[in-house]
Amino acid sequence: MSVNDFLSNFNEILPLTFLFSWACLLLLVDLFISESKKGITALLAAAGLSVTLVLLIVNWDQTGTAFGGMIVVDTFSTYLNILLAVSGLLAIAVAYDYLKRTELERGEYYTLLLFSIGGMMLMTLAADLILVFLAFELLSIPLYVLAGFAVPRAESEEAAIKYFLLGAFSSAIMVYGIALVYGATSTTALSEIIAAISSGSTNMGLLGIGAGMILIGLGFKVAAVPFHMWTPDVYQGAPTSVTAFMAVGAKVAGFAALVRIWIWTFSNQALADDLTPILWGIAVLTMIVGNVIALMQHNIKRLLAYSSIAHAGYILMALVPYAQGDMTDAVVSSILFYLLAYMVTSFAAWAVVIALEQKEGKGLELDDYAGLSRKYPVLALTMAVAMLSFIGIPPTLGFIGKFGLFSVVIDGGYIVLALIGVLTSLVSAYYYLRVVVVMYMQEGEPIVQKETLLYLTVILTGVSMVLLGIFSEPLINWASQAVLGMF
Amino acid sequence: MNSVFHPLTLVTFFPLLGVVILLFLKNEQKSAARWTALITSLITFAISIAVLAQFNAEDPYLQMVVKVPWIKVAGWTIYYYLGVDGLSILLLLLTTLLTPIAILSTWRSIDERVRDFMIFFLLLEIGMVGVFLAQDLFLFYVFWEFTLVPMYFLIGVWGGANRIYAAVKFFLYTMAGSVLMLLAILWLGIEMGTFEVPELIAMNSIPADLQIWLFLAFAAAFAIKVPMWPLHSWLPDAHVEAPTAGSVILAGVLLKMGTYGFLRFNLALFPEASVKLAWLMALLGVIGIIYGAMVSYAQTDIKKLVAYSSVSHLGFVMLGLFALNTLGIQGAILQMVNHGLSTGALFLAVGFLYERRHTRDMDQFGGLWKVMPVFAAMTIVVALSSMGLPGLNGFIGEFNILLGAWGSGQEGALGSVMYAAFAALGVILAAVYLLLMIQKLFLGPLNKEENRVLKDLTLREILIMVPILILIFWIGLYPTPFFNLIGPSVDNLVQYIQGAAVAVIP
Numbered sequence: 001m002s003v004n005d006f007l008s009n010f011n012e013i014l015p016l017t018f019l020f021s022w023a024c025l026l027l028l029v030d031l032f033i034s035e036s037k038k039g040i041t042a043l044l045a046a047a048g049l050s051v052t053l054v055l056l057i058v059n060w061d062q063t064g065t066a067f068g069g070m071i072v073v074d075t076f077s078t079y080l081n082i083l084l085a086v087s088g089l090l091a092i093a094v095a096y097d098y099l100k101r102t103e104l105e106r107g108e109y110y111t112l113l114l115f116s117i118g119g120m121m122l123m124t125l126a127a128d129l130i131l132v133f134l135a136f137e138l139l140s141i142p143l144y145v146l147a148g149f150a151v152p153r154a155e156s157e158e159a160a161i162k163y164f165l166l167g168a169f170s171s172a173i174m175v176y177g178i179a180l181v182y183g184a185t186s187t188t189a190l191s192e193i194i195a196a197i198s199s200g201s202t203n204m205g206l207l208g209i210g211a212g213m214i215l216i217g218l219g220f221k222v223a224a225v226p227f228h229m230w231t232p233d234v235y236q237g238a239p240t241s242v243t244a245f246m247a248v249g250a251k252v253a254g255f256a257a258l259v260r261i262w263i264w265t266f267s268n269q270a271l272a273d274d275l276t277p278i279l280w281g282i283a284v285l286t287m288i289v290g291n292v293i294a295l296m297q298h299n300i301k302r303l304l305a306y307s308s309i310a311h312a313g314y315i316l317m318a319l320v321p322y323a324q325g326d327m328t329d330a331v332v333s334s335i336l337f338y339l340l341a342y343m344v345t346s347f348a349a350w351a352v353v354i355a356l357e358q359k360e361g362k363g364l365e366l367d368d369y370a371g372l373s374r375k376y377p378v379l380a381l382t383m384a385v386a387m388l389s390f391i392g393i394p395p396t397l398g399f400i401g402k403f404g405l406f407s408v409v410i411d412g413g414y415i416v417l418a419l420i421g422v423l424t425s426l427v428s429a430y431y432y433l434r435v436v437v438v439m440y441m442q443e444g445e446p447i448v449q450k451e452t453l454l455y456l457t458v459i460l461t462g463v464s465m466v467l468l469g470i471f472s473e474p475l476i477n478w479a480s481q482a483v484l485g486m487f
Numbered sequence: 488m489n490s491v492f493h494p495l496t497l498v499t500f501f502p503l504l505g506v507v508i509l510l511f512l513k514n515e516q517k518s519a520a521r522w523t524a525l526i527t528s529l530i531t532f533a534i535s536i537a538v539l540a541q542f543n544a545e546d547p548y549l550q551m552v553v554k555v556p557w558i559k560v561a562g563w564t565i566y567y568y569l570g571v572d573g574l575s576i577l578l579l580l581l582t583t584l585l586t587p588i589a590i591l592s593t594w595r596s597i598d599e600r601v602r603d604f605m606i607f608f609l610l611l612e613i614g615m616v617g618v619f620l621a622q623d624l625f626l627f628y629v630f631w632e633f634t635l636v637p638m639y640f641l642i643g644v645w646g647g648a649n650r651i652y653a654a655v656k657f658f659l660y661t662m663a664g665s666v667l668m669l670l671a672i673l674w675l676g677i678e679m680g681t682f683e684v685p686e687l688i689a690m691n692s693i694p695a696d697l698q699i700w701l702f703l704a705f706a707a708a709f710a711i712k713v714p715m716w717p718l719h720s721w722l723p724d725a726h727v728e729a730p731t732a733g734s735v736i737l738a739g740v741l742l743k744m745g746t747y748g749f750l751r752f753n754l755a756l757f758p759e760a761s762v763k764l765a766w767l768m769a770l771l772g773v774i775g776i777i778y779g780a781m782v783s784y785a786q787t788d789i790k791k792l793v794a795y796s797s798v799s800h801l802g803f804v805m806l807g808l809f810a811l812n813t814l815g816i817q818g819a820i821l822q823m824v825n826h827g828l829s830t831g832a833l834f835l836a837v838g839f840l841y842e843r844r845h846t847r848d849m850d851q852f853g854g855l856w857k858v859m860p861v862f863a864a865m866t867i868v869v870a871l872s873s874m875g876l877p878g879l880n881g882f883i884g885e886f887n888i889l890l891g892a893w894g895s896g897q898e899g900a901l902g903s904v905m906y907a908a909f910a911a912l913g914v915i916l917a918a919v920y921l922l923l924m925i926q927k928l929f930l931g932p933l934n935k936e937e938n939r940v941l942k943d944l945t946l947r948e949i950l951i952m953v954p955i956l957i958l959i960f961w962i963g964l965y966p967t968p969f970f971n972l973i974g975p976s977v978d979n980l981v982q983y984i985q986g987a988a989v990a991v992i993p
């Protein structure tokens with residue numbers, strides 16, 4: 001292979017190449033930016049992400065493989081990468097003033113963020129289990145550090161350690177799963193695994209166990225029950241700006257790999273017969289446990305943590321009919337759209353949480369939100385709309401998203417699963433409404449940080465939830481287009 | 488016709504203009520907010536009158552249809568699809584009439600966060616009107632579910648002492664039914680390939696055994712909203728805690744969304760299931776009639792009394808609908824309007840009294856006739872209309888329903904005249920609790936010092952009541968124009984049900 005051929009691989013994944021180079025440069029440049037002016041690092045990171053975003057959009061139609069088939073560029077990955085880039089920008093917007101006020105502002109923050117986003121993007125591109133694992137680590141390790149960024153605050157340290165230990169544990173399980181799949185098929189490339197399965201020379205038992213272990217590993221990342229234990233503590237302990245990012249980014253990346261591997265590789269009927277009941281069970285458990293435990297939370301970060309678990313459950317629910325041949329497109333596009341809806345809603349909610357957070361982790365109890373609607377109507381309204389969007393009340397984005405998820409489940413014939421899904425939504429209405437009750441129907445004197453970027457994020461996401469909900473057609477079509485160009 | 492300036496689009500979304508204007512006001516600008524909301528809702532009412540003027544009463548099908556693709560995605564298209572026919576025209580008018588009346592009733596009683604109140608109220612109007620006009624199941628669900636949100640805030644923010652409990656209960660109860668309906672809607676959309684209601688009716692291809700399940704899923708949403716016994720327990724809480732204007736709209740319009748849902752969707756989409764399950768719906772209706780009346784009788788809180796009376800009155804509507812004949816359904820539609828007027832007016836009356844005396848305990852009153860003659864006269868007329876006195880509107884509706892149920896019992900879906908017989912008992916019970924209320928409030932000696940100084944109704948309050956009273960007499964004395972409006976559509980529907988379900992009728 002000539003050098004040019006090798007270099008053309010990088011050109012194939014230009015947005016990612018750019019992002020990683022930019023992140024490495026930023027690491028160096030940051031050394032020369034004085035402590036008091038770390039805002040510049042943030043701006044540079046945002047600039048890098050913006051360029052990445054533009055590159056992604058410009059290269060929307062581009063498809064291909066690179067690095068000997070380890071990487072696959074398709075509209076599916078580009079769609080998710082656009083979501084990730086936007087998440088990154090929103091994450092910087094909510095972190096900018098928050099880090100200053102909590103005295104956490106250090107240049108590494110933004111660099112780590114970029115590396116983590118890079119890892120997530122790599123995850124969406126991965127067409128080889130080895131690369132899935134690599135991306136898995138690349139996105140996780142910066143997140144471990146970020147979770148502990150508020151050192152020496154004990155909760156933050158606890159979050160980092162917990163996240164790291166359980167993360168390492170899940171990586172190990174996943175690697176073991178990959179090894180078993182390799183044992184069964186003598187390859188780690190997704191396309192060759194398919195070939196091996198269809199040739200009939202595979203040890204299906206081994207493959208099934210391997211697939212199950214990969215599911216566990218990714219289940220940790222997306223916080224599916226029973227692999228969710230870390231979530232509330234880490235979400236609560238980590239600096240809120242990190243939590244906001246983690247809640248969206250890690251989920252998007254985890255589901256990217258899950259969807260690609262499942263839809264593409266494990267959709268063989270015999271294998272699906274084993275895997276579908278497992279998915280079914282995990283989805284049901286995740287929806288029930290996430291929503292029911294959320295009922296008992298008084299801390300807004302923990303409440304949103306359990307809520308994010310529950311939403312992973314809804315997405316998993318839509319993945320259940322994945323192996324029905326004519327359903328795959330609908331399954332994937334509904335999940336893609338839901339991830340978008342979840343991203344917008346989630347950032348809206350977390351931005352409001354950040355606006356109310358005080359030093360030393362104060363201002364995070366539900367009671368601290370009392371009277372918010374009177375003094376800060378914009379924040380309260382956005383939070384209320386976010387809660388309604390999480391419940392799935394029209395005309396919000398969350399409603400359209402849930403509508404899509406439930407429609408594939410019903411189309412797939414899983415009526416009981418859909419029934420459990422809507423009933424857990426009903427349960428979730430109770431705790432989401434509690435936030436609204438506190439903000440609108442109780443009196444209090446909330447303390448709020450008025451920061452421009454944060455407010456802009458709040459308004460932008462707030463307006464998006466409603467307008468994109470009403471005029472959702474282009475986005476839905478975009479998500480289905482993304483599926484059509486999927487390998 | 489242009490879809491934006493289409494009369495039905497205008498009547499649905501005109502209140503949005505008021506909402507936008509209100510957003511630029513401050514909560515302190517109370518009277519500006521009140522006038523904005525009032526004028527907006529009056530113009531909306533005027534538009535609905537214009538819709539009525541264009542309405543062709545002889546046409547049994549949907550009219551003034553506006554239909555544009557809203558969400559066009561792989562697999563199916565969701566339409567922005569509005570239309571009006573004899574089943575919905577009166578409910579549309581009822582909604583646009585009661586909204587300005589309700590807004591006018593808040594002039595003194597809502598003094599906190601007036602702007603926010605008005606915003607939610609106008610949003611509520613959009614949702615309600617949309618529910619009655621939507622002809623696409625998805626669009627219908629959007630409006631249906633959306634009405635929950637403003638009502639939840641109206642109860643939760645401006646309600647009484649126990650308002651938060653009542654608001655959350657209202658939301659969760661209603662949503663519990665709605666989500667089941669959502670699954671049924673999704674199933675229909677996926678299996679039938681369309682969400683358009685007229686299309687689905689025209690296809691008439693839903694297998695009978697599935698119809699039962701779909702019927703029940705839709706019925707779950709509607710029965711909770713109506714509310715049918717035994718799913719009514721959210722209603723007294725919501726009514727008692729809601730501010731007066733909220734109660735008026737809740738009783739006047741929101742409950743009608745449930746009965747209208749049965750009428751528009753259950754009967755037409757699942758005719759065979761409707762025939763098969765008519766006995767059950769009628770039975771629950773009759774239980775509701777008697778149960779509601781008996782519980783009303785036991786109340787000392789006037790608002791609770793009126794709230795439970797709704798359970799009883801809507802039992803009549805359900806009985807009329809599931810008589811599945813022209814008389815019954817016509818009576819049921821008219822009774823929806825009647826109940827909206829009478830019960831709305833009763834809640835207004837309770838509100839007037841509460842504003843003056845800050846209690847709703849009937850034992851605290853007595854002899855009010857002497858100090859508040861105008862109020863007494865109006866309230867008594869309304870109460871008499873509610874109990875079905877001949878010459879007033881309630882009689883016409885109930886009489887038709889009873890005739891319909893009797894006819895259906897002899898030769899029709901119900902198969903037994905006992906439904907009509909027990910329902911007639913309900914008419915007597917209604918007289919008992921309402922006369923008791925009249926007696927406790929207005930008759931007897933004026934023996935409480937505080938009641939001697941009560942002032943009679945102001946001009947504004949009289950103005951609120953007069954339109955309702957006019958309609959009460961109009962419908963009571965000369966109901967023909969109203970029947971003409973709904974007749975053709977009902978005939979059409981009844982023929983359709985009988986044609987589609989001819990096999991199941993004994």
